[in-house]
Amino acid sequence: MNILVTGGTGFIGGHLAERFASDGHAVVVLDNLEPFYNLDIKHHNVETGREAAAASDGSYEFILGDVRDADLVTDLVADADYVYHQAAQAGVRASVENPRKYDEINVDGTLNLLDACRDEGIERFVMASSSSVYGVPQYLPYDEDHPMTPVSPYGASKLAAERYACAYSEVYGFPAVALRYFTVYGPRMRPNMAISNFVSRCMNGEPPIIYGDGAQTRDFTYIDDVVEANVTLLDEDAADGEAINIGSTDNIEIKTLAGEIRDQLAPDLELVYEERHDADAEHTHASTEKASELIGYEANYTIREGVAKFIDWYRGNREWYEPLVRQS
Numbered sequence: 001m002n003i004l005v006t007g008g009t010g011f012i013g014g015h016l017a018e019r020f021a022s023d024g025h026a027v028v029v030l031d032n033l034e035p036f037y038n039l040d041i042k043h044h045n046v047e048t049g050r051e052a053a054a055a056s057d058g059s060y061e062f063i064l065g066d067v068r069d070a071d072l073v074t075d076l077v078a079d080a081d082y083v084y085h086q087a088a089q090a091g092v093r094a095s096v097e098n099p100r101k102y103d104e105i106n107v108d109g110t111l112n113l114l115d116a117c118r119d120e121g122i123e124r125f126v127m128a129s130s131s132s133v134y135g136v137p138q139y140l141p142y143d144e145d146h147p148m149t150p151v152s153p154y155g156a157s158k159l160a161a162e163r164y165a166c167a168y169s170e171v172y173g174f175p176a177v178a179l180r181y182f183t184v185y186g187p188r189m190r191p192n193m194a195i196s197n198f199v200s201r202c203m204n205g206e207p208p209i210i211y212g213d214g215a216q217t218r219d220f221t222y223i224d225d226v227v228e229a230n231v232t233l234l235d236e237d238a239a240d241g242e243a244i245n246i247g248s249t250d251n252i253e254i255k256t257l258a259g260e261i262r263d264q265l266a267p268d269l270e271l272v273y274e275e276r277h278d279a280d281a282e283h284t285h286a287s288t289e290k291a292s293e294l295i296g297y298e299a300n301y302t303i304r305e306g307v308a309k310f311i312d313w314y315r316g317n318r319e320w321y322e323p324l325v326r327q328s
Contacts, residue, residue: 001025001026001081001123001234002028002079002081002082003020003025003026003028003080004076004077004079004080004082004083004084005017005020005027005028005029005030006030006031006067006083006084006086006087006113007030007031007085007088007128008027008029008030008031008045008049008062008084008086009029009031009033009042009045009046010031010042011041011045011184011188011189011223012086012128012184012223012226013045013084013087014042014045014046014048014049014188015188015223015226015227016086016230017029017045017049017052017060018045018048018049018052019052019227019231020231021049021050021052021056021058021059022052022053022056022058023056023058023231024056024058025058027053027058027059027061028061028063028076028080029049029060029061029062029063030063030065030073030076030087031062031063031064031065031087032065032066032067033064036089036090036091036094037190037191037192037324037328038324038328040320040324041191041324045188046062048188049062063076066109067085067087067113068105068108068109069112070112070115073113074112074115074116076116077113077116077117077120078116080120080122081122081123082122082124082125082234083113083117083122083125084126084127084230085110085127086127086128087105087109088105088106088109088128088157089102089105089106089154090154090190091154092132092155093152095152095153095154096152096153099153099156099157102154102156102157103153103157106154106160106161107157107161107164110127110161110165113125114164114165114168117168117174118168118174123175124174124175124176124177124233124234124237125165125168125169125174125175125176125177126177126178126179126230126233127161127162127165127176127177127178127179128178128179128181129158129162129178129180129181129243130180130181131181131182131183131245131281131284131286132150132154132155132158132281133150133155133158133159133162133180134147134148134149134150134155134284135147135148135151135281136151136282137282137283137284137285140283141247141286141287142245142285142286142287143245143287143289143290144180144243144244144287144290151281162178162180162243165178166242166243169240169241170241175237175240175241176240176241177233177239177240177243178242178243178244179229179243179244179246180243180245180246180286181226181246181247182218182220182246182247182284182285182286183218183219183220183284184220184222184223185220185221185222186222186223186224186306186310186313187223187310187317188321190328191321191324191325191327191328192325192328194218194254194257194258195220195261195307195310196314196325196328197209197325197328198261198262199261199265199311199314199325200314200322200325200326202261202262202264202265203266203314203318203322205266205269206269207269207270207271207272208258208262208269208271208272209272209273209274210254210255210258210271210272210274211254211274211275211276212254212273212275213273213276214255214256214258214273215253215254215255216282216283217251217252217253217254217282217283217284217285218251218252218257218283218284219248219249219250219251219284219285219286220248220250220252220257220303220306220307221246221247221248221286221299221306222248222300222301222305222309222310224300224301225248225297225299225300226246228300229246229291229295229297232295232297233295236296239291239294239295244288244290244291244294244295244297245286245288245290245291246288246291247284247285247287247288247299248286248299248301248302248303248306249286249287249288250302250303251283251284251285251303252303257303257307258271259271260304260307261307261311264308265311
């Protein structure tokens with residue numbers, strides 16, 4: 001099958017492109033190489049995708065471009081059977097500084113893809129949404145019926161994008177699914193994430209830094225579970241027109257997570273606390289009952305199992321990955 005992966009040099013997109021190429025599909029990656037974080041990690045993702053294609057019957061093509069370029073998007077969608085839309089301007093905190101950019105990329109860019117999918121006809125459009133669409137929890141875990149009141153421009157832009165996707169699916173009759181990811185982590189993750197920073201600092205004899213009192217909780221989702229959910233949608237149509245949670249069904253306090261990483265790597269270190277950022281969510285915790293019912297989703301990794309696996313990967317890739325974390 002021909003699969004277009006937007007944002008395919010990013011963390012999740014890179015893993016999806018690698019998996020699809022490894023499975024023998026013809027993969028086209030569209031990415032503008034936005035330097036939100038060090039581009040070396042995105043170049044690694046491109047090489048990993050090419051290696052996966054070379055070792056299989058698949059193919060991998062990287063195209064430097066932007067989802068805001070409607071003509072380019074139309075041309076690429078015309079050749080695709082499936083569109084996996086991972087491209088977005090990331091960053092809850094950064095969205096507070098420049099909300100217009102988030103609207104241009106996350107909303108208008110998504111509309112360019114949806115217009116092309118409507119006009120060309122595709123097997124399925126799958127987009128990355130976010131737990132940020134929920135905002136302040138009225139109850140936990142979040143299920144898909146929870147009120148959606150995002151508290152950051154990033155969350156608002158992702159909510160608008162997924163609502164457009166589901167509306168296009170209903171009105172224009174092509175399959176679209178929005179996956180609400182809950183804090184995805186794992187190999188080749190963005191170097192400025194909490195887990196990568198905790199691991200790096202502890203490995204270098206520096207205390208992990210916690211923003212706020214550390215009582216915030218997160219539902220961290222291991223990348224392999226996210227990839228499996230996406231791969232399932234190549235064949236499964238039960239979620240068409242829906243937005244569904246993809247999480248670990250578990251959550252952990254940030255200070256507990258930092259302490260456990262510290263205990264594994266450098267038990268003599270103290271935890272350090274600094275001022276919290278206002279745009280950060282207080283708690284996230286996913287109910288995945290809907291995903292289980294519709295696509296048979298089940299998280300295979302608890303947070304502790306996934307973190308242990310990430311630490312093993314970090315050790316094996318420390319030479320090239322750690323400098324990126326240290327610069328973030």
